[in-house]
Amino acid sequence: MYLYHFGLRELPFTLTPNTSFYLGLEPHNEALAVLLTALKTGEGFIKVVGEVGTGKTLLCRKLLNEIPTHFVTAYIPNPYLKPDELRRAVAVELGVKQAQRMSVQLLTERIQQRLLELHSQGHSVVLILDEAQALPAESLEALRLFTNIETETRKLLQVVLFAQPELDERLAEKSFRQLKQRITFSYSLRAMTALEVEHYIQHRLQVAGYKGMNLFSRAIAKKIAKVSLGIPRLVNIICHKMLMLGYGEGSYQLTTKHLALAIQDTEGMQSKVPKKFFLLGFLIITAVSLYYSWHVTGISI
Template sequence: MYSRHFSLREAPFSITPDSAFFYPHEGAQAALNMLLVALRSGEGFLKIVGEVGCGKTVLCRQLLNTLQGECVTAYIPNPDMGPDDLLMALTHELSVDVAPPLNRHTVLNALRGCLLKHAETGRPVVVCIDEAQAIPLRTVESLRLLSNLETEKRKLLQIVLLGQPELDEKLSRPEIRQLLQRITFSEYLGPMMAQRVPAYLAHRMATAALSNATDTKVFEADAAQAIARFSGGVPRLINVLAHKCLMLAYGENEHRVNVRHVRLAAAETPGVLAAVPWWSRWKRVGRSKGAGDTKASARQVQDHHSGGSL
């Protein structure tokens, strides 16, 4: 709706994890490097744990794009399934035909055959399992079976788990600690640093730009800082706020986003309040009566900020 107004080809702050918009801030680049180096050196089991909305899925997509041509890849977006279903999902992703009867033994054999064939042609097979915190405990056994697929010299299947912090809690459970021991490399993906937010905003605007003539410095410096503060550097929250700001500016026929737009956007965005500075939180805790007060609390923060630095 505001695309024409800002000379954009597409929405710059969609919350779908589109790797075309990938921005390599320090944390994301470190995680990507770790994955690439570890996978290229044949490591079998890797893990990325990150806070909600911090970019695990987009990182995974970027990884899969980077590995294209180099590896055979499979992506399991939601492993909340039974142990045999997970194995079947993998056969499906790798286009493996399993001759009946369909049971764990035949499925694993078929998978092993396929993995050996790829190993002979020198193409490692990498499976990325997103939302790994949702893997039921009983399904973890299938992961163990998969990680056992190896020759005497190397793993036949390299597994990357990506999940929210509950994944670590799950992996520390005594009954599956064995799996934890197999994870050789892991990285934490947190929010981006506040000073990267202006460049992140400009990067997404430039990626969505209609042409080189598009103005990508739409966010004023202190507006970008305010977005960094309200979002706590969490990319999904940055996107939500930035999108609302563009709508507000468009509604006023403005071509610049200013701090007032950010404050208005933040007041209407659940989830940003936890990220405001401590003095605003103190004020909120002092007056809040419960979850239903979110909007009212946001207004208090807004009022509080109107004379302040945000």
Template structure:
């Protein structure tokens, strides 16, 4: 929608993991180097972790474009599987036929025997085999143990299956468990992908705008770029969401440059948190309550209002119920209160 307005060939901040838009910061180059090293190192496990939205999957897609040609690759992107389901998925990815003798469905032994025969056959013709598992923090302990057993097949020089595990920081904690010690000792390379610093955030925005076709100066002023880094915390996916909405906001206002005010408004729309959205879906409170110097005053006011409310509630509950007046049969009937009395007729 806003691409033509800013002289772009396409929207630059899609959250799809397009390798063309991968900004190779020093951190991303190191992550990619670890993956490539693991493939050439002779088998075992390679571990790539990072926070949500840090760019792990994008690095992996870039890795797939640079992987040596004599490599067979199996890619599993949904690892919430049982042992049997995972083995069947790996066989399907490697296009390994399964032979099952007897009644019923194929067993774990059928899958493992077929994979072992395939790996030996590929090794005999000089081909390597790489299994990539994304979102690996969702793997169960039983599945991780089965993966370890798959790496037992080896020659004198190397293991026949290379396994790359890509996941969130929980994956690192999982591998510290005592029952997974044997697997942890087979990790030959590991890297944790961290968020971008402010300098790299600016370079990241500039890079993506350039890939999208920008030939004019960057349409973000200095204050906007500083706010983008702070509100996104340097996480690439959050940068994409924020910049996309900010450019849309500037386009809607007819402004050729994005300033800090537009970034703030964009953050309120895309982030559900105190500094970047409607916290809990509620209304925005005035900014003075965020000042460290005035927080004690705000807390005292809140406490005072709360105590006043409790006192009023207690006073209301302690009041005696009013009793209706007694009337003799000869007493005149009560009249309705003025606001409920019928209106007087206009006729004389």
């Protein structure tokens, strides 16, 4: 692709959450500080909410990497589970043997025993759920009941919920008022500002090994911030496509034309760019493909 052209070791704008690219911007640093502080208190539920693409999963993985060593973590990335399935998933994460074969009653007892065992060894246990807005109603209630397990001084299980704003809408319902009262710490991730977007782009390029002249000017970065609304995932998509287009033209400086083409090729943004730019982009990408087939693979055209 464009790695050699721009002198990169790896792709800087992939959508896979990679903690090596983590940038401590204000919203993410604040969220991480809230999480670590809340976990130290040992109380109930902790909630981090953010729009799609704001970096919740990356933050979740950063927490897993930096959580103090006395914590035992149970991580469930896909919580669309029925209560029984959720219990078994938690049991497996905590090391309960033969969790898949037990009755629900015995499984609940074994989970409680395991929590008490870990507590006696000086461990704190935290259950971390990503995409928590997908939890069925019955499973949300099962989570609340999990946190009833406690000693005279502290909860034996803390729960961290990473979710989209839809979770807040669900918790506003009267049927979830008991669970909502258990949420002692909460943080809402915001999108990036224009300056943060510029810093974010340069940071990811540097981590990926780029050492050349500034690829994305301040004016370009500002425009990227505007069209992406400061959402990291959209910034990644646009920047990746701009690099592809720059490579296709043999250019080492990205321009507003590349930005316009990238927007045109991104779902939900096409209406903002004239169709002639889309046609030009199509021709560029086609030319690159033909060049690659002829000069790299040796296939006759």
